[in-house]
Amino acid sequence: MSIMEDWRKSAKGQARIKRARQFLLERARQFLLECTEEGDGFSVSYITLKHHYYSWCQSIGLPREECGFGEIYHVLNERALLRYEPSTKGFGGKTTVIGVRMKHPVGFPRYYNKGDRKSITNKVKEAVYAKLRSNGNMCALCGRPILTDDKVHIDHIIPVRQGGMDDPSNLQVVHDICNLTKG
Numbered sequence: 048m049s050i051m052e053d054w055r056k057s058a059k060g061q062a063r064i065k066r067a068r069q070f071l072l073e074r075a076r077q078f079l080l081e082c083t084e085e086g087d088g089f090s091v092s093y094i095t096l097k098h099h100y101y102s103w104c105q106s107i108g109l110p111r112e113e114c115g116f117g118e119i120y121h122v123l124n125e126r127a128l129l130r131y132e133p134s135t136k137g138f139g140g141k142t143t144v145i146g147v148r149m150k151h152p153v154g155f156p157r158y159y160n161k162g163d164r165k166s167i168t169n170k171v172k173e174a175v176y177a178k179l180r181s182n183g184n185m186c187a188l189c190g191r192p193i194l195t196d197d198k199v200h201i202d203h204i205i206p207v208r209q210g211g212m213d214d215p216s217n218l219q220v221v222h223d224i225c226n227l228t229k230g
């Protein structure tokens with residue numbers, strides 16, 4: 048048995064591990080308290096929440112390797128807020144956090160900004176904005192309204208690298224901060 052394993056099993060080691068875990072759980076709860084709000088009808092995609100969490104961790108000066116997401120999952124799961132919908136394609140699927148939405152802004156918007164492609168024509172953009180108005184000006188990623196002063200991105204529903212087209216049916220308007228690594 049290694050020294051490390053001995054230590055883990057000792058009373059002192061167990062207490063230390065418990066404190067570290069408690070600390071991470073507190074941080075997860077702090078993030079949810081500061082950066083999200085609760086209400087009937089709210090929802091946010093799990094991946095969006097996760098990216099906001101990483102951004103928030105960076106904004107409070109934590110190195111990336113200390114931004115483990117397990118505790119957020121644990122807290123949400125414990126409160127039964129996670130819903131998994133399998134994909135019709137038979138793989139992938141999508142997990143949604145029910146009854147919660149993001150406050151804006153969270154963390155650093157630039158963390159999400161991977162650079163906008165300029166290939167979308169004005170005519171297509173107009174069609175995408177018409178679609179946004181018809182769905183009540185809601186951001187497709189966080190479920191919050193897009194307000195006049197919000198910075199927005201046009202997001203590909205099926206990423207370009209997976210063959211997604213610059214077609215209005217494959218495009219949606221989202222907050223810049225919600226625009227994730229979808230390509």
Ligand SMILES: [Zn+2]
Nearest residue numbers: 186189222225
């Ligand atoms: Zn949003």
